[in-house]
Amino acid sequence: MYAVIFRADIRQLNPEYVQLAEQLRTLAMERYGCREFFSCTEGNQEVAISYWDSEQQISRWKQDPLHQRAQQLGREQWYASYRVQVVELKREYAGTGSG
Numbered sequence: 199m200y201a202v203i204f205r206a207d208i209r210q211l212n213p214e215y216v217q218l219a220e221q222l223r224t225l226a227m228e229r230y231g232c233r234e235f236f237s238c239t240e241g242n243q244e245v246a247i248s249y250w251d252s253e254q255q256i257s258r259w260k261q262d263p264l265h266q267r268a269q270q271l272g273r274e275q276w277y278a279s280y281r282v283q284v285v286e287l288k289r290e291y292a293g294t295g296s297g
Contacts, residue, residue: 199233199249199251199257199258199286199287200249200251200252200253200284200286200287201247201250201284201285201287202246202247202248202282202283202284202285203241203245203246203247203282203283203284203285204243204244204245204247204248204252204281205243205244205280205281205282206243206276206278206279206280207242207243207279207280208239208242208244208276208278209251209275209276209277210275210276211276212276213280214223214271214292215271215276217237217253217279218264218267218268218271219237219268221264222264222265223235223283224240225262225264225265226248226259226265227248229262230250230255230258230262231250231251231252231258232242232248232249232250232255233249233250233251233253234249234270235247235248235249236248236250237296239279240257242278244277249287253284256284258289269275276292277279286297
């Protein structure tokens, strides 16, 4: 399994961002095989993590025309800077609270 970690310094988000982000999440899950997608914003920082079965899925997702449009808008309007990391998940642990 692979994870894509997206971290950004927010410049300015707008209503188009909110609409496009929702469309992209659905597209990633339904068309490209994304297993899970989480994102959060705190102050001017955004972090999104998505989980995938293969690097090929990630590559196809990156080349999607709507995703490329979002990347362009991100560079031009929404983000002051960003970083994308693609990592291979080597181990996973889980548990529950006791109480």
